[in-house]
Amino acid sequence: MEHIARQSMNVCPFVSSMSASALKQLSKNSSLASKAGGCPVMGPALEHVRQYSTPSSPAQAQATEPFVAPKVEIPVSAGSNEVSFDYDGLYQNDLAKKRQDKSYRFFNNINRLAKEFPQAHRELEEDKVTVWCSNDYLGMGKNEQVLNTMKETMTKYGAGAGGTRNIAGHNRHAIRLESEVAALHKKEGALVFSSCFVANDAVLTLLGQKLKDLVIFSDELNHASMIVGIRNSRSRKHIFKHNDLKDLEEKLAMYPKSTPKLIAFESVYSMCGSVAPIEKICDLADKYGALTFLDEVHAVGMYGPHGAGVAEHMDFKSHLASGIASPAHETVMDRVDMITGTLGKSFGTVGGYVAASSNMIDWIRSFAPGFIFTTSLPPAVMAGTSTSIRIVRSNIEDRVNQQLNVRYVKNAMAGLGIPVMPNPSHIVPLLVGNAADAKKASDMLLEKHNIYVQAINFPTVAVGQERLRITPSPHHGQGISDSLVEAVDEVFTTLNLKRVPEWEAQGGHCGVGEPTPVTFENLWTDEYLKLTNNDMNPNILDPVIESLATSTGVTA
Template structure:
């Protein structure tokens, strides 16, 4: 009632003209509350959730300026609901952290991080904790050395000087700008798709898109290659859709799984082009054939192929129609290419393009649908303007530089051959990945 009186005093001309003591008296002896609910001014104010006075903090506030926030009146006090005076013991959070870590140490899956400081002027060298302690980095995904490219660096510095270091918000608030527009248009054009969307990373992109499909397509069934990356596995889990895991690159098994469902059942096949752990390459064209036959969408992760394959570096899907894309340049070849047949392409901006970020390239309706409904895209601060501008420069350079792609492949062939010659066993594969099993140390 006190809250009502206070609210009333601010908004109601009648209540305003009476003292609070008079109002309290009136409230006790009349049907004031019922009548007030009928009032056009007070009624809406009263039907709003009412706040209780702030409870007293258990301990002195950290600062004199600290004001305890108002709390919702739950109707029943917390101590009535739970007997905090019992001998019940709270969860041992720290114990759980420690035992999980111990399990990881015991099964040798505990993660140790190297302190690797990649040196821009001495690529591919880095120094360890001490600057004079230098090593050669054999395991970076900065495949083309774009992480130290001077043009990208200059673009970033120039953009940062004009637009500052951060985007200032999500894409819906203040984080949409000319750099995002230009980058997405560049990515759409690289992938010869109608549209593209930039994410903070490809992990986020894969998770956001796949989980969205499961949530929005009732009865969706996802077919996922067993070697798919953790980001796709996470997205598929989060989608809560029915799923089938097929053996790596096994078309027969994929087909038998697809054939279990009527064509009208919504389906999605999730796979990668180059698998980074073993270097194998997916039979993209045949997967597209199956998708068309059984009415499925195709979701292709080109993370380890973008920048590395195809005349313009769009990835393996572009590479499969190499001559046609080379001849067509930025235009589309005059027939339906494999790139056209893949519904969704995701990629990273943090490996061959040397910076950070992820993207989706697809039809404009699909991209608009993701843009409008995927929480992983909507509710996060967009990449800083300087990064996006630098990425635009990077994509332009990589796209034009077919020579670097060819040189990289030749270097990989040389390294694999030399490893073989000195008895270091490389897992054979057709891609630029050089997988070495180091065994137990």
């Protein structure tokens, strides 16, 4: 700055002719600006900015007559050459891209018929189709006992909850439902949310906000709800390769055991049907001092002798023998710190939950905005869901029949070379490999064969891994299964879609046609598939379950 001042003293005739004290005096009595107006350089510059004014600082402002601003009509663009942002153009642009890459989604008008499940009708009631992709995995959405409970509760208590629990109050239906959920997973407490998306987001966000320096380790195929929750937590994260214990351990080992950590993963991954090695992940959690967060959304109702999920399934015989009570030894389900699940799939209603220790549940209840500020589920939904959980817990035959139907469909597809992505679960994913063909296949099944199977594309699955996703239920018997297989076979032929030999020729893809095929042992073994409801412990029939203190608030 001094260098510039010295140069100006030499170059500018006005400055060079004035002493420093004279310049200061001009500055004080506001004459400097008028003098500068005569400068060939500063003059034009001052003319350019003359339209703008600078207010006096409050300390120097003088009291004058009140100023009344003249009424001037100012056009929107006055003083600016800019135009408003093209919001609609953004929408059109993004939608055009989705249409171009064939990932634009069309929602089919499918109206499930409670008395005719798995039948549904389209826009016209006489236009009926068979639904093969519903997540109402056990058909509990049409169960008469559940429907009757909901009708009676709605008649007595009304359609809605009236607001959040903090504002509208607590109710017996929430208390009972959370008690049923906790008992199902054999945990000390449970908390019900409006959906499992909300539950996952709320819990993971809270953990990141409250646990300083938390590091989250997330499976690369985790559901969007977990991804959003981890992002909102603002915690440091590491994404480990899907079900890869070696990769997970390498990442865990980067931190001292004292650093707070959390491993987030699912039991059954809904788009490919793979199953997590829960017990081994718990071993790593113990070794490196991490919490475990297990999403059982696509497993509750269908795995374990009582439908508590894959974690229960890992100690199948022990839980079968103990019934609603906990086995005498520590189980895999005991070792998992947090279990989240949904009420909107196998239980046939709507909502989500987290089950954990009583302290953790009370902590989440007290601090999670996603719970505190969300309207409660309607009383009829909560009452109906409690009834559904009780029915599902005691009905192992539904789980068995579902698995038998899944096996039948998978084996029939394999016999025709139709590319079923291999897995040990109830998911039947048929590999197509591009979005356009997946959409064509779905449309043809619907329009020509009256079979509804939704195409799955990006961002639900990666580009190039598009598929049809089939989910047999206990109600998809051999007759309609044969119709499905025949229709899929015809669609693959008509559209010239790749079958297993074509994928083999290309070196394999998504587990189909791989040089070294990966084989899976079904979670439901032949031994388990012989079980009936008579093999269940009688203590699961209409058990008395104590209300949870954490549902209302623990008295200090």
